Every structure is written in structure tokens, then in C-alpha cells.
Amino acid sequence: MFFRMVYESFRRQKRRKLLAGVAVTLGVAVATAMIGVATDIGDKISRELRSYGANLVVTPQEDTVDVEIGGVNLKPPSDGAFLNEADLPKIKEIFWRNNIVGFAPMLLVNVKVGGPSDTKVVTLLGTYFSKRLKSGTQEFVTGVRITNPWWKVQGSWPDDNSNEVLLGERLAAKLHRRPGDRIDVNGRELRIAGILSTGSNEDEGIDAPLAVAQQIVGKPGAVRRIYVSALTKPEDAFARRDPKSLSPADLERWSCSPYAQSIAYQLQGAIPHSRAEQIRQVAQNEGTVLSRIKGLMLLLTVAALFASALAVSAAMATAIFERRHEVGLMKALGADNATVASLFFAEATLLAILGGLIGFAGGALLARKIGLAVFASEITIQPVLLPVILAIAVAVTFAGSAAAILRAVRFDPVFALRGEA
Amino acid sequence: MSVQGPPPIRTEANALNTNGAQQRSGSPHQSMLLRMLFRSAVRRRGRVVTALSAMVVAAAVTTAVLNLYADVQAKLGTEFRSYGANIIVVAKEGMPLPADALQVVESALEGRGIAVPFAYVVARTSDGHSVVVAGTDFDRIRRLDRWWKVSAWPATSGEVLVGRRAAAVVNPQSGHFELSFQGHAIKLTSAGFLETGAGEDSRIYMPLGDFVKWTGVQPSTIEVAATGSTKEISAVLRKLEDALPTADVRPVRQIVEGEANVLNKTRATLLAASVLIILTAALCVLATLTGWVFDRRRDFAIMKALGASQRLINGFFATQAAAMGVAGALLGFAVGIGVASWIGRVNFHAPVTPRFVVLPLVLAGSVVVALLAAVLPIGLLRRVQPANILRGE
Incomplete structure (x- = not known):
């Protein structure tokens, strides 16, 4: 009898059920989408923050001081220690390899450019532009095009295995060179593939494939420093601890958090005779920006959950209030309060579960769309979220209906039937 | 609702029967309409409060979200300034910066940013x-480059x-060392x-x-952190170029x-x-108000039975809905401003400045949603005979 009443109520009052059901579905969809976006926003924004450039730098252990003003290096290039280019793929073998977005080796050398009449000393930077590397079975592409996304090239990027170079835009203006021209560098004839604009010191110099710079220095395989761009976790008090002073259990916990410090520590272990540290300008500020954006999304999610809970309860309350006559009739026929209430609650649960399922699917789709539209990468909703969302939907629907149901149950059947309630 | 005693008079139609006949002077329609509006608000407080609170919450959430959206650029902009200089002024080759360059930069910034001079030599x-x-x-650099990790800042002259x-x-183990530049130690x-x-x-x-004093070399670089939107920063950039x-x-x-x-x-x-969020809030208002209007189909029937024209009834319900929309929007705006500034304090440690531009938007939105919520059920009721409604069907 009970089930038949519930069934008939859904069959006969399609309009009312549809209205309440739509409210539940939309509420759940919004809540799901917002939870999905809020849980994923940290990852997404932290990837966007990588557009600020590398946040870690690896240098030789016994590196000496740079004597450099305004991008002009005053120190002879053969001076000091070097890292070995052959060690570079090891960066992709550390524990946090999937957090390494990219890296770029650097080798600076002072060169003479121009003809014999107007010789000029400029800095040549040897690096990877977009180099294909292999570590184990894994292939990956890395270089300044990934680590320094603000570098703009007019013309084309040189190939990493060629003798082509990029000319800084200020230098190009001074030398009156354009893409496709040739330039004499320390007696070598190099082709200019493009003009580089960075808004920084590189605009005054030349950028060449690493191998070209190594030939000029006369040290094959030499790298002066490596800039690494990694996804990190904002620093906290635990991150600042010295790994040497940690107990083994703490050290494991420390290494298993992607702090800039622990990634630097692992890089240092992976590359022989090196020292890795964070570039504080980039690494330190990431945390603040990230936590502000995450906090904002969290508060907005709370607002969204609140609004959808309110919408669902409003719809439910209205739906039940409209059915006073039914309650009157049921009570007149001998139903007690508990039976009436349980009937309404059963209906509410059914609505919540149906609306919750459809809303969850819709919300997941919505989150995906937002992810694709804003970040050009998907936001996936964890299926683990489904029972949580359903539980919330049932709870909210219950809470929303409770007041209305109690009121409906307390009606005197006489007034209800006379239509005066 | 009350169970004891006779059912309380609840409909405007009753109010209309008892007192309505005594005051029929001036423009009967208008004074009547106002009376009905007022009575309906006072007599059915419960339902009005429910509908109104839905409007207030929706308007508050909308106001807070719009305020935050408008302010987030400024708020995050402040956070981004901790990344340091976004404009750099460098002397052209072989030419020193003018002696008053720092003052020129400061006046171009108009207090919205920091400028730090740098001079370099090789010693x-x-x-x-x-x-x-x-x-x-x-002093300036501490404000510009907040990421510098410094064990102790120099306090007196001669300290570096x-x-x-x-x-x-330089091996400053003892804390003291000597440098020389062009023969000056x-x-x-x-x-x-x-x-x-x-x-x-x-x-x-x-x-x-x-x-x-030591080198005789004047600053050659000024690093500038200008705050503001992209447009404001390019304006500062142009001003500096001209100056x-x-x-x-x-x-x-x-x-x-x-x-x-x-x-x-x-x-x-x-x-x-x-x-x-705004769509959800609108949905909430729509659900509540539709229920509220639908619930009053007996008033509707009685008014119709007493000979009110469809236009009058439409106007009556629409005016009520609009009044509710305006009241809800105003109250909600005040609450929403409070919520936005609370979020600002919690998340950004600075209050969000209230934007009154948002008010007309919220107001118009509330009224439109309220009217929509009123029109929908009226359309449904229009087809029903008043007698059927009064009979309770």
C-alpha cells in the first residue's frame, strides 16, 4: 500500500514532482561542478603559475661568483666549474619527475660579433629550445620554450641540432639584422633563424643551441646551470626544516611532499657535484597567490552549496505545501502522523536520489566544460564524490522538506478538507 | 498553523469585504490597490517572510559574488606585486640617468607603487x-623584493x-673585509x-x-613595481617614457x-x-515565489468572482512581486556587501570595497525574476473557473 501510494503520487503529480526534481537536479549539478572546480583549481593555477618561469636552479657545487651587470658577463667563460650535459635526463628520473614541467640548461659565453670593422662583444647563451630527450623508455621535450613562455620569436625558433641562432631584438636593431640573415660569431658564420624579444637582458645577446655554445667555449658537454620549472606545494614550516636534521620517518614525509625544497634536494642527489636551490622570487610567491585563489574558490563553493541547498528546500517546501488536501484526506481516512510523514520523506528521498544522480552527471559535464574553456585541460570529477553528493542531496532535501512536512502533518484534517488551511 | 478556534481571516478578499466598502473616494482603483497590497503583506506574514527571505538570500549571494568578481583583479594584483618589479628603467648606453630620475619616477607613480634605484660597479x-x-x-628594497632571504639587514652606514x-x-668570516674600486679602497x-x-x-x-661617496657612480637602473590593472600599468609605462x-x-x-x-x-x-551561483539563486527565488502566488489562487478566484478584470489581477500580483523584488534586492544588497567584505578580510586580509554599480544590476535582476515568478502561475490560473478554485478543486 505504502509503495503504491508513493508510486501513484509520482505517476499522477508529474508537474509538481518535475518542478521539485528539476530544482534538486540543478542544485546538485551546480554543487558538483563547483566542488569539482574548487578541488582542481589548485593544480590548474599552479600550472598557470609556471608561466612565471623556472622556480629551481641547479648550479655546480663549487660554483664561483658571477661578475655580471645588466646581462653583460664580465667573467671569462672557461673559469669555474661545469655540470655535465649527459646528466640532464636524470632530472626526469627523480621521485617527483611528474612534477617537473620542463628544464633548460644554460651556458653563457662572451663572443665577438660583426665584421672586422665594427666588432662588438656580446653574451651568447647556449640552451635547449625544444629538445627531444630520452630517459629510460620515456621520451620528453624540454627547453626554454616550455620554461620561459614569455619569450617571443619573430621568424622561427632554431632547431636544437642546427647552427642557427636567435638574435636579441635590441642587438638586432643595432646590427640591422633580420631573420634569415647571417652573422659572424667568433669567426663562425651562423644563420639567424629569428629575432627574440624577452623584455629582459636576453634582448641584448644571442641565443644558440647548447652544442654551438659548447664548441665556442671549447668544452663539449659543459653546462653552467640548469633552470627547472616544477609544480610545487606552497612552503610551510615543515618545508623549511633542514633535511639533515630530520628523523628517518620525518625525512620520508618531507621527501614525499612536493615542496620546492624537497625537489631541490632530490635534484641535487640526481646530478653529481651539483647544488640545487629555489629561485625565491618565483618559488616564494607562488604559495601566496595559490592559497588566495584556492581560498576564494572555497568560499565561493560554500556560497554555491548554500544557494543550491536553499533552492532545493524552497522547491520542496512549496511542493508539499500544495498537498495539504491530500494530507487532510489521508488523516480523515485514519492515517497517523508517522505514516503521513514517512510517505513524504520517502518521496523526498526518491526525488533526491533521482535528481542527485542526474545532477551529478550534469555537474561533472559542466566542470569538464569549465576546465576545457578556461584552462584548456579537463577537470575530472572523482567517482568517490558520488556517494558524498548523494548524501548531501538527501540531507538537504530532507531538511528542506522537514518544516513543510511537519506543518502539513499538524493540519486539522477538517480545515484542510474545507480548503481553509 | 493554528488549529484551535475558527480559522483566522487570511485572504485579502476578506479584508476587501469588511473594510473595502467604506473608502471609495478619489481614484478608487489606486487607493484600493495600495490597500490590498498593504493588507496582503501584513496579513500573510508567514508566507511573505519565506518568499522575502529567499529573495534576500539570492540578492545577497549575487551582490557578494559580483563584488568579489569586480574586486578580484585589484586584490590579486596586490598579491602579484610581491613578485617584484614589473617595470625597469635603465640608462641608455653611455648616458647616465638624470639626477632627478627617481623623483620623476615617483611622481609618475603617484604613490601607487615603489621605485628602487640601483648603481653597479665591479670592485x-x-x-x-x-x-x-x-x-x-x-628600506625600499625590503618593500619591493620581499622574497629576499636576509639573515640581518644593515642598520648603519658602512654595513653591507x-x-x-x-x-x-670576500671571506667575511670576521665580519670585516676590504674592497677597492679604481684605486679607492x-x-x-x-x-x-x-x-x-x-x-x-x-x-x-x-x-x-x-x-x-666611494665610487662616484650614480644609479643606472630604477626598478619599479607599479600597482594597478594592465591598463594602468601601461599608462605608467607611457608616462615614464615621456618623462x-x-x-x-x-x-x-x-x-x-x-x-x-x-x-x-x-x-x-x-x-x-x-x-x-546567480542562476541557482534565481532558481531559488523562482521556486519560492511561484509557490507563493500559486498558493493564493483563492484570492485570485474571489477577486475574479467579485468582478475584477484580468488586468487588475495581473497588475495586483505583478506589483506585489515587484515590491518584494525591490525590498529583497535592497536588503540583500546590504547583506551581500557585508559578506563580500568578510570574504575579503578572511581571504585577502583587506576588505572588498563596496561597489554601488552592482545595486542597479541586482535590483533589475530581482524584479525581473520576481515578475517572471508571478506571471507563470497566473497564466496557469487564468484558464481555471473561479468557482472551481473556490470549491477547493
Whole structure:
């Protein structure tokens, strides 16, 4: 009898059920989408923050001081220690390899450019532009095009295995060179593939494939420093601890958090005779920006959950209030309060579960769309979220209906039937 | 609702029967309409309060979200300034910066940002190593480059900051060392060590006054952190270019583009979230108000039975809904401003400035949603005979 009443109520009052059901579905969809976006926003924004450039730098252990003003290096290039280019793929073998977005080796050398009449000393930077590397079975592409996304090239990027170079835009203006021209560098004839604009010191110099710079220095395989761009976790008090002073259990916990410090520590272990540290300008500020954006999304999610809970309860309350006559009739026929209430609650649960399922699917789709539209990468909703969302939907629907149901149950059947309630 | 005693008079129609006949002077329709509106609000407080609170909450959430959306650029902009300079002014080759360059930059900034002068030379240590020495203003740099990790800032003249790498060359274990530049020697005391992970690690920083007295070299670079939107920053950039024709003024693309990128993505996400929240809020109002109007179908029937025209009835319900929309919007706006400034304080540690531009938007939105909520059920009731409704069917 009970089930038949519930069934008939859904069959006969399609309009009312549809209205309440739509409210539940939309509420759940919004809540799901917002939870999905809020849980994923940290990852997404932290990837966007990588557009600020590398946040870690690896240098030789016994590196000496740079004597450099305004991008002009005053120190002879053969001076000091070097890292070995052959060690570079090891960066992709550390524990946090999937957090390494990219890296770029650097080798600076002072060169003479121009003809014999107007010789000029400029800095040549040897690096990877977009180099294909292999570590184990894994292939990956890395270089300044990934680590320094603000570098703009007019013309084309040189190939990493060629003798082509990029000319800084200020230098190009001074030398009156354009893409496709040739330039004499320390007696070598190099082709200019493009003009580089960075808004920084590189605009005054030349950028060449690493191998070209190594030939000029006369040290094959030499790298002066490596800039690494990694996804990190904002620093906290635990991150600042010295790994040497940690107990083994703490050290494991420390290494298993992607702090800039622990990634630097692992890089240092992976590359022989090196020292890795964070570039504080980039690494330190990431945390603040990230936590502000995450906090904002969290508060907005709370607002969204609140609004959808309110919408669902409003719809439910209205739906039940409209059915006073039914309650009157049921009570007149001998139903007690508990039976009436349980009937309404059963209906509410059914609505919540149906609306919750459809809303969850819709919300997941919505989150995906937002992810694709804003970040050009998907936001996936964890299926683990489904029972949580359903539980919330049932709870909210219950809470929303409770007041209305109690009121409906307390009606005197006489007034209800006379239509005066 | 009350169970004891006779059912209380609840409909406006009853009010209309008892007192309505006594006051029929002037413009009967208008005074009547006002009376009915007033009575209906007072007599059915319960339902009115429910509908109104839904409106208030919806308007509050909308106001808060719109305020945050408008303010997030400024708020995050402040956070992004901790990334340091976004404009750099450099002397052109062979030309010093004008002596008043710093004042010129400051006046172009109009207090919205920081400018820090830098002067550089290459000095020699007592054992013949070269090291870059920079003269600067420590008070300003502490505000500009907040990521500098410094063991102790120099307090008095003669004290310097030694970069982590530079320390290996000057050996300031005792705290004292000597540098010479073009034959002029100077004795310095190391106040603390500097660690940044970048070029600063290889330099020694000293107060600009001491630096100029020792070397005679004037600042060649001014680093500027201008606050504001992208437009405001390019305006500052243009102003600086005009004011300092002998210098190179250029944006630090790494910072400017990184900021624009993150900000755009954040704003887009926020926009999507705001649209969702506002839609939900509107849905909530729609559900409540539709129920409220539908619930009053007996008033509707009685008015119709007493000979009210469809236009009058439409006007009556529409006016009530609109009044509720206006009241809800105003109350909700006040609450929403409070919520936005609370979020600002909690999340950004600075209150969100209330934007009154949002008010007309919220007001118009509320009224439109309220009218929509009133029109829908009226359309349904229109087809029903008043007699059927009064019979309780």
C-alpha cells in the first residue's frame, strides 16, 4: 500500500514532482561542478603559475661568483666549474619527475660579433629550445620554450641540432639584422633563424643551441646551470626544516611532499657535484597567490552549496505545501502522523536520489566544460564524490522538506478538507 | 498553523469585504490597490517572510559574488606585486640617468607603487677577485623584493649585505673585509647574508649614499613595481617614457605576462562560478515565489468572482512581486556587501570595497525574476473557473 501510494503520487503529480526534481537536479549539478572546480583549481593555477618561469636552479657545487651587470658577463667563460650535459635526463628520473614541467640548461659565453670593422662583444647563451630527450623508455621535450613562455620569436625558433641562432631584438636593431640573415660569431658564420624579444637582458645577446655554445667555449658537454620549472606545494614550516636534521620517518614525509625544497634536494642527489636551490622570487610567491585563489574558490563553493541547498528546500517546501488536501484526506481516512510523514520523506528521498544522480552527471559535464574553456585541460570529477553528493542531496532535501512536512502533518484534517488551511 | 478556534481571516478578499466598502473616494482603483497590497503583506506574514527571505538570500549571494568578481583583479594584483618589479628603467648606453630620475619616477607613480634605484660597479677584493657591488636603498628594497632571504639587514652606514656566492670571495668570516674600486679602497662590515637563488647571490649590496661617496657612480637602473590593472600599468609605462627620454623604460615581460595569464584564468573561473551561483539563486527565488502566488489562487478566484478584470489581477500580483523584488534586492544588497567584505578580510586580509554599480544590476535582476515568478502561475490560473478554485478543486 505504502509503495503504491508513493508510486501513484509520482505517476499522477508529474508537474509538481518535475518542478521539485528539476530544482534538486540543478542544485546538485551546480554543487558538483563547483566542488569539482574548487578541488582542481589548485593544480590548474599552479600550472598557470609556471608561466612565471623556472622556480629551481641547479648550479655546480663549487660554483664561483658571477661578475655580471645588466646581462653583460664580465667573467671569462672557461673559469669555474661545469655540470655535465649527459646528466640532464636524470632530472626526469627523480621521485617527483611528474612534477617537473620542463628544464633548460644554460651556458653563457662572451663572443665577438660583426665584421672586422665594427666588432662588438656580446653574451651568447647556449640552451635547449625544444629538445627531444630520452630517459629510460620515456621520451620528453624540454627547453626554454616550455620554461620561459614569455619569450617571443619573430621568424622561427632554431632547431636544437642546427647552427642557427636567435638574435636579441635590441642587438638586432643595432646590427640591422633580420631573420634569415647571417652573422659572424667568433669567426663562425651562423644563420639567424629569428629575432627574440624577452623584455629582459636576453634582448641584448644571442641565443644558440647548447652544442654551438659548447664548441665556442671549447668544452663539449659543459653546462653552467640548469633552470627547472616544477609544480610545487606552497612552503610551510615543515618545508623549511633542514633535511639533515630530520628523523628517518620525518625525512620520508618531507621527501614525499612536493615542496620546492624537497625537489631541490632530490635534484641535487640526481646530478653529481651539483647544488640545487629555489629561485625565491618565483618559488616564494607562488604559495601566496595559490592559497588566495584556492581560498576564494572555497568560499565561493560554500556560497554555491548554500544557494543550491536553499533552492532545493524552497522547491520542496512549496511542493508539499500544495498537498495539504491530500494530507487532510489521508488523516480523515485514519492515517497517523508517522505514516503521513514517512510517505513524504520517502518521496523526498526518491526525488533526491533521482535528481542527485542526474545532477551529478550534469555537474561533472559542466566542470569538464569549465576546465576545457578556461584552462584548456579537463577537470575530472572523482567517482568517490558520488556517494558524498548523494548524501548531501538527501540531507538537504530532507531538511528542506522537514518544516513543510511537519506543518502539513499538524493540519486539522477538517480545515484542510474545507480548503481553509 | 493554528488549529484551535475558527480559522483566522487570511485572504485579502476578506479584508476587501469588511473594510473595502467604506473608502471609495478619489481614484478608487489606486487607493484600493495600495490597500490590498498593504493588507496582503501584513496579513500573510508567514508566507511573505519565506518568499522575502529567499529573495534576500539570492540578492545577497549575487551582490557578494559580483563584488568579489569586480574586486578580484585589484586584490590579486596586490598579491602579484610581491613578485617584484614589473617595470625597469635603465640608462641608455653611455648616458647616465638624470639626477632627478627617481623623483620623476615617483611622481609618475603617484604613490601607487615603489621605485628602487640601483648603481653597479665591479670592485676587487684584497686577493684580486672581481665582485659586483651594488648601491641601493635598503628600506625600499625590503618593500619591493620581499622574497629576499636576509639573515640581518644593515642598520648603519658602512654595513653591507653579502650575497651567498659572493661571501666565498670576500671571506667575511670576521665580519670585516676590504674592497677597492679604481684605486679607492673601502673597509666594510658585513651585516648579514643574502639568499635569492638568482643573480643577487653573487653581489654585495651597500647603502646608496656610501656607494656614491666611494665610487662616484650614480644609479643606472630604477626598478619599479607599479600597482594597478594592465591598463594602468601601461599608462605608467607611457608616462615614464615621456618623462625620461634619455632612458630605456621597459616592462618586465616575465612578470607582466605571468600575471596577466594567471589573472585571466582566475577571472574566467570566477565568472563561471558566479554565473552558476546567480542562476541557482534565481532558481531559488523562482521556486519560492511561484509557490507563493500559486498558493493564493483563492484570492485570485474571489477577486475574479467579485468582478475584477484580468488586468487588475495581473497588475495586483505583478506589483506585489515587484515590491518584494525591490525590498529583497535592497536588503540583500546590504547583506551581500557585508559578506563580500568578510570574504575579503578572511581571504585577502583587506576588505572588498563596496561597489554601488552592482545595486542597479541586482535590483533589475530581482524584479525581473520576481515578475517572471508571478506571471507563470497566473497564466496557469487564468484558464481555471473561479468557482472551481473556490470549491477547493
